[in-house]
Amino acid sequence: MKAIQTEALLLRAVAYGESDVIATFFTRTEGKISALSRGARKSVRRVGGALEPVHTLLVSLEDRGRELATLKEARVVRQRSGVVGDLDALDAAGVALRWLRHVCPPRTPEPRAWDTMNTLLDVLDAREQPPRSALAAAALRLLADVGYALELEQCVRCGRPCPAGKAAFVDPSRGGLVCQSCGGARMRLGGDLRERALEIAAGGNPALTKDEAEELLVLVDATMAVHAPGLE
Structure with a gap:
């Protein structure tokens, strides 16, 4: 497993199942990568309002080499109101x-x-x-x-x-x-x-x-x- 922490921009977020989200990011170090965020639509603790475009985010991912990584945490580090x-x-x-x-x-x-x-x-x-x-x-x-x-x-x-x-x-x-x-x-x-x-x-x-x-x-x-x- 590869742990990734990088700045990112949200390209797309799609609802998956009852409470999950599949987010596609454009990141500084990895390029474009998609990740599954479990429970993102029920809990604001790990991702909060961070899954929004135009703001620069800091994301933490777990990458096991599969099509989807796992989003562990995301927060806004450059807000563009x-x-x-x-x-x-x-x-x-x-x-x-x-x-x-x-x-x-x-x-x-x-x-x-x-x-x-x-x-x-x-x-x-x-x-x-x-x-x-x-x-x-x-x-x-x-x-x-x-x-x-x-x-x-x-x-x-x-x-x-x-x-x-x-x-x-x-x-x-x-x-x-x-x-x-x-x-x-x-x-x-x-x-x-x-x-x-x-x-x-x-x-x-x-x-x-x-x-x-x-x-x-x-x-x-x-x-x-x-x-x-x-x-x-």
């Missing part, structure tokens, strides 16, 4: 957590995605940016964090570079830009927005308009769906 109290921020957080649940493989540490997700939640909590703009920027980083970064500088088929500031066709199923000579694609990314996307991918934080954020989120959603067909 600013997210919970804002419907737009809560919706943005929920979208990002749903992405993680679908694209991260079980029991595979994803330290970069962990940092990106917690940074997004902190930004949403502090209300530093419009929620959808913060989500769009974090979304591009999450794609790269889990190995699905979009190639936005050159054609993925022939390798021809796309001039700076020029609009380009993007095919999520092929992983990035497709030039007209190679057939193009149905989705088109404007030149200015492509430059902002590249700046975000390089670690920058350019301001995004509402329309730009929504355009990037459509692109990210399409890309996530390619790698996680069950994403609803």
Whole structure:
């Protein structure tokens, strides 16, 4: 048996039987892991109100190598009441957590995605940016964090570079830009927005308009769906 104590974010909690809960966590050290919490709906002593999304938790698990670990204890160590109290921020957080649940493989540490997700939640909590703009920027980083970064500088088929500031066709199923000579694609990314996307991918934080954020989120959603067909 392996005893695990790690920070975690709750991705999903599903009632099981009369009083148990199966919780899926995204953890700092173990990646995505599901655990059975016995009696969680009857007793608040071990998990209390900790089985809620957006807050950073400290969880104690017993792992016997089976599909489900056992949740022994959970408590909130970083509360984000600013997210919970804002419907737009809560919706943005929920979208990002749903992405993680679908694209991260079980029991595979994803330290970069962990940092990106917690940074997004902190930004949403502090209300530093419009929620959808913060989500769009974090979304591009999450794609790269889990190995699905979009190639936005050159054609993925022939390798021809796309001039700076020029609009380009993007095919999520092929992983990035497709030039007209190679057939193009149905989705088109404007030149200015492509430059902002590249700046975000390089670690920058350019301001995004509402329309730009929504355009990037459509692109990210399409890309996530390619790698996680069950994403609803």
